[in-house]
Amino acid sequence: MAYRVGVIGGGQLARMMIAPAVELGVEIRVLAEQEGMSATLAATSVGDYRDAETVLAFARDVDVITFDHEHVPQDVLAALVEAGVTVHPGPAALAVAQDKLVMRQRMAELGMPQPEWAAVTGPDELAAFLAENGGRAVVKTPRGGYDGKGVRVVSDAHGADDWFAALAEDANGGALLVEELVDFTRELAQQVARTPSGQIATYPVVETEQRDGVCAEVLAPAPSASARLTDVAASVGAAVAEGLGVTGMLAVELFETSDERILINELAMRPHNSGHWTQDGAVTSQFEQHLRAVLDLPLGQATPLQPWTVMVNILGGPAEGGITERFENAMAQHPAAKIHTYGKDPRPGRKVGHVNVTGVELEDVAYEARAAASLFLD
Amino acid sequence: MAYRVGVIGGGQLARMMIAPAVELGVEIRVLAEQEGMSATLAATSVGDYRDAETVLAFARDVDVITFDHEHVPQDVLAALVEAGVTVHPGPAALAVAQDKLVMRQRMAELGMPQPEWAAVTGPDELAAFLAENGGRAVVKTPRGGYDGKGVRVVSDAHGADDWFAALAEDANGGALLVEELVDFTRELAQQVARTPSGQIATYPVVETEQRDGVCAEVLAPAPSASARLTDVAASVGAAVAEGLGVTGMLAVELFETSDERILINELAMRPHNSGHWTQDGAVTSQFEQHLRAVLDLPLGQATPLQPWTVMVNILGGPAEGGITERFENAMAQHPAAKIHTYGKDPRPGRKVGHVNVTGVELEDVAYEARAAASLFLD
Structure with missing residues (x-):
């Protein structure tokens, strides 16, 4: 069977x-x-x-x-x-992923490192948070946001009035999440798999580059990551997975600060864009790992196959014609590129595919991945 | 589109x-x-x-x-x-793969290294071949054989009488292929991809271990292969692909002799068991390469991701229950094993799946792959 x-x-x-x-x-x-x-x-x-x-x-x-x-x-x-x-993941864990205010509350309860935050229900409370946090902050709608949607940087107490108005009519809502604008040096992501039986596997922490709130590129593992940073990221990932009872893949998006602290930015309880590199760069891809985890099967090895893997998203795609019309050119120029497409029509900003390249020299690998992905754009 | x-x-x-x-x-x-x-x-x-x-x-x-x-x-x-x-491959190329006598004839025309051979239509001709080749030879039915079927070692001129009788009634036939019993040290296989436009990509030559005429294990690349052997195997593979106009994947099964000559044993014009290691061990798997080749798209890089990959077939499967009932145990003990199953019911000798393991030390990799595959047997 x-x-x-x-x-x-x-x-x-x-x-x-x-x-x-x-x-x-x-x-x-x-x-x-x-x-x-x-x-x-x-x-x-x-x-x-x-x-x-x-x-x-x-x-x-x-x-x-x-x-x-x-x-x-x-x-x-x-x-x-x-x-x-x-x-899997179960309703209790998903509830945390579905609501960013719940997420911040639970992270606080678990003692996880995260930015300063507050739930604010109107301009006065937002003004108070701004005053305490340098005059600028990130406001987020607790629900429904993804890929940069429902996220806004404000420096004015009335900068989120439209959202407050909308939320007032929302049976679920009433509050926005406001967060300290973290002065980060880079963004990282930690992939973790956890089974219902409690087995955990952590991938090496990766560096992610966001453009317009969308993941554009991932360097795996994160360059110049100290052993301490790698360990801390893996521990935070495992603690979140365990603390929330996540089953399947969990992605913990992180800010790294100039003093090498990490702060939790967002959570995703599923395979995640920041883990696509594992398809070609790790012994067990996040997609196989997710299937094993939700079936409560023992997890696969989460180690890299090559020193470096770089993933570059194909965002938007060509203005004319489909992705596959560029295969000829991209494959001829980049025989080492692993091309993944999603069967979606190109549209500005839309994720329609990605390219993975693995290898020994980060600079070469990154160049190759970026060059190959760029051939699918105009 | x-x-x-x-x-x-x-x-x-x-x-x-x-x-x-x-x-x-x-x-x-x-x-x-x-x-x-x-x-x-x-x-x-x-x-x-x-x-x-x-x-x-x-x-x-x-x-x-x-x-x-x-x-x-x-x-x-x-x-x-x-x-x-x-x-793709086209009818002319496939005609060579469909008839072992045609294959031997074409290999001779291309000047490819191969065992002594002859077309024999009765015991007298078989007797003559045996007399010239040390009294023992391999007799093969030109058509329909695979995985050791239709292959027999004979030392008696009447050892293939049943096949002669059967062929006499076959409109296509009349002759059997008889080949020198090669004193080989090991068997190798060379994977080649060729596009209709003529682009060729060669994988590193691998060592294959046959059991009862069925591929049981593949070591990739072939251990202790000299640069010369690797080059010669790749050249032979490319020459066969070009000479026959093969499009898609070609597997050339080879004998290696004690004086490091190689002789062509069989051809397969499709992805082949000896290339399954590429799924987890090469930048481009033979299955992706086959798709690219038959679509006349530029070929992918055919280089290994790790120093060694070992593929072990799951032959037969468990006597009771299905393959997947052994997942729990196999995955727990061998987190680095890549398990591939074919959705087939276990049956003695049947290929129902295979395991790939990649790594740096051949001994460890081979041990892991064999141990993992053995857990799917009784």
Whole structure:
């Protein structure tokens, strides 16, 4: 009897679980939002993940339900659990990923390093936070933000009035998250896998470069990372996974400060863009690891295959024609580039694919990955 | 517009093309012999590959037709070509892979190193060959043999009488292939990819260990291979690919003699068991390379990621229960093992999966791969 994993959401993260599922011999089924999405090859169902009946019907024939995204509502998750469906990550962990205010609260309870923060319900409270934190801060909507959406730097107490107004009408809300504007030297990300039985595997911490709030590039492992930094990042990742009871892959996005402290920026409880390098650069990719973790199978080795891997996102894609029309040129010029595409139509700023390159010299590897990815843009 | 590849045959080779197809963004369709085969996830059609109409219908919506095996009859291939379908490898190349007598004849014409051989039509001719070659020889049926089937060592002129009798009734036949019993020190295999445009990529030559005529283990690259041996093997592989006009992956199985000569044993014009190590051990796997080659896209780098990769086949599988029931144990004990399964029911001698391990010390890598694979047997 093969293991059967049901993935809610038909985006590129679900798509990238297909390859390791086929190789291992794990049956993978996907509940896609619509026809023709990235994970279309394994899309056995199409339907609304906010509808409990749809999700329950999808879950009937699988051993475990997992996710391409964190947006499945808590009432749907509760209905699954009540019906006896195994769900990883579980509703309690996902609740933390679904609400940035809850996340900050839980990180504080776990004693994790993080920026100064507060829940603010109006301009007065925002003004007080600004006054205490140098006059500038980051305001975030607790829910629904991703890839830089729902995030804004403000230096004025009225800089988030539109969001306060919108939230006042929101049954869930009332408060915004405000955070200290961290003076970071770079951004890092720590990938961790955790099984329901409690086994944990940590990948080496990586450096991520964001552009316009979107992950653009990842250097793995993080260059010039001291053994101490690597250990601290892995410990923080493991402590968060354990503290929140995360099952499957967890990505902890981090700020590194000039005095080599790390502060938690965001969490993602699924395979994450900052871990795509593992597809070609690690013994076990984050997608295989996620499948093993949610099936409560022993985890694979999380070590790199080569000294360096660089991942560069293909953001937007060509103005004319599809990604694959550039294959000829990109493959001819960059035979070492591993090209991954998501079956999505190009659109400005959209993640439509990525390129991984592995090798011995970071400078060469980074050059190759950037050059190859650039051939898919205009 | 995505590239679309149609694969005839739904076995494990077609299955293993799915992962790179999904990652690249190549649409893959499979014409499977029956329901529930290894490549079932991409099996868009089920039907008889010996029926031209079935195959033509399947070919209608793809850019190129390629194969999981070499058994598609020449009249079906001719019908495809006549209908304007792109077929790689093409009928002329496949004709050589389909008939071992034709293969020996063509290798002789190309001046390739090979064992002494002859076409024999009866016991008298066999007796003459035996007399000239030390009294023992290998007799092979020109068609239909694989994994040691249709191969027999004889030392008696009447040792192949049953095959002569069977062939007499075969419209295609009449002759058997008889070959010198080569006193080899080991068996090697050379993987080569060639595109319709003529680009060639050669992998490092590997050592293969056969058991009962079936590939059991591959050490990549071949241990203690001199630079000369590596060069000669690559040159022979490239010359065969070019000489026969092979498109896609070609595997050249070789004997190495005690004086470090190599002799061609068999050819396979498709991804081959001796190249499975590339899935986890090379920059470009043979399955991705095959897709690139048949689409006439530039080839990927064929270099190893780690000093050593060892592939061990899972032959037969457990006597009770399926392969996946052993995951728990195998993954716990061997976190570095890459497990590949074919979705096939265990049966004595059947190839049901394989394990790849990569690393720096050959002894450790081989131990790990063998130990992990053995956990799937009784």
